[in-house]
Amino acid sequence: MLFLFLVFCLTVALGTILCSSSGSISGLASAVARLQEQSGVESPVTAVLLNFRGYDTLLEVMVLLLAVISVWSLTKAPVSRQKAEISPVQMGVVRLLAPVMCLVAAYLVWQGSHLAGGAFQGGAILGAAGVLLLVSELDWIRTVPAFAIRIGLILGPVVFTGTALGCLFYSGELLAYPEGMAGWLILLIETACALSIGLTLALLFGGGRPEDDVPEGDIP
Amino acid sequence: MTYSILTLFDIILVLTLLWLGWQLLSSEDIFKAVILFISFGLLMALAWVRMRAPDVALAEAALGAGLTGPLFLSALRRMNRTRKGERRLDSDENREGDEGKSSEQSQAL
Numbered sequence: 001m002l003f004l005f006l007v008f009c010l011t012v013a014l015g016t017i018l019c020s021s022s023g024s025i026s027g028l029a030s031a032v033a034r035l036q037e038q039s040g041v042e043s044p045v046t047a048v049l050l051n052f053r054g055y056d057t058l059l060e061v062m063v064l065l066l067a068v069i070s071v072w073s074l075t076k077a078p079v080s081r082q083k084a085e086i087s088p089v090q091m092g093v094v095r096l097l098a099p100v101m102c103l104v105a106a107y108l109v110w111q112g113s114h115l116a117g118g119a120f121q122g123g124a125i126l127g128a129a130g131v132l133l134l135v136s137e138l139d140w141i142r143t144v145p146a147f148a149i150r151i152g153l154i155l156g157p158v159v160f161t162g163t164a165l166g167c168l169f170y171s172g173e174l175l176a177y178p179e180g181m182a183g184w185l186i187l188l189i190e191t192a193c194a195l196s197i198g199l200t201l202a203l204l205f206g207g208g209r210p211e212d213d214v215p216e217g218d219i220p
Numbered sequence: 221m222t223y224s225i226l227t228l229f230d231i232i233l234v235l236t237l238l239w240l241g242w243q244l245l246s247s248e249d250i251f252k253a254v255i256l257f258i259s260f261g262l263l264m265a266l267a268w269v270r271m272r273a274p275d276v277a278l279a280e281a282a283l284g285a286g287l288t289g290p291l292f293l294s295a296l297r298r299m300n301r302t303r304k305g306e307r308r309l310d311s312d313e314n315r316e317g318d319e320g321k322s323s324e325q326s327q328a329l
């Protein structure tokens with residue numbers, strides 16, 4: 001009953017806001033449109049996310065890294081004892097879908113500069129591909145060394161932070177891309193971040209650090 | 221404001237979203253709730269497209285439906301393995317990792 005009442009209150013509040021502010025919404029759209037030329041990309045969303053407010057995105061990437069660190073510090077990933085039998089249908093689906101998903105992810109990152117898309121969307125598709133591989137319990141998944149996974153995880157944050165610091169030294173301001181190079185730097189950051197985000201999401205699904213990570217005795 | 225076939229589509233979409241949301245919140249069966257949540261995410265992505273926010277729609281479809289759903293399902297599987305008697309998705313499967321974890325937990329306790 002209380003729940004229904006709260007939902008009712010929220011609906012009324014949202015409706016009031018919607019009615020009272022109609023027509024007067026201007027926001028920052030005009031400011032973004034004015035500076036679009038200098039941002040190095042054609043999509044206003046990407047321009048805001050990676051140029052005008054790049055700092056926010058940098059912190060978001062760090063939050064994702066922190067999430068994986070916390071999950072890894074909690075437990076090891078569960079490993080099935082008996083070898084799971086993969087049905088041919090499932091194997092066929094994986095063979096068919098995984099490459100297509102990687103391609104779509106790359107396309108989303110690439111088109112992020114002028115259409116909808118970007119590092120998070122591409123990374124999410126990559127993550128979904130990783131989940132598909134994890135669910136299918138392929139043999140080679142478990143043989144990927146933990147060291148390589150760690151490198152992949154920090155790739156995005158390191159490239160992003162490196163670019164930010166490089167800009168700091170070059171132009172005296174954090175993430176103020178040099179003239180003419182903004183487009184390429186954004187693409188570089190987005191590619192690295194998409195890889196790391198995809199890996200992060202898949203590892204969150206995996207639910208723990210891999211078997212061959214730091215031996216048990218080293219963790220207090 | 222012009223009314224077209226899309227307006228009808230929007231109304232149906234909103235009503236379906238509300239109905240799905242109510243169903244998944246009031247569902248007794250957690251498995252059913254998770255499946256409803258995934259469908260809610262997919263329809264929500266459609267709603268974002270209608271609101272001309274394709275970026276959010278892509279993220280919603282991939283994260284909301286494609287990743288959170290499987291995460292919930294795997295969490296449900298682990299929950300059911302530790303608390304038997306409820307609905308189990310994989311009754312014939314045993315995993316070392318979880319047994320080791322539960323023994324660790326019992327030692328810690």
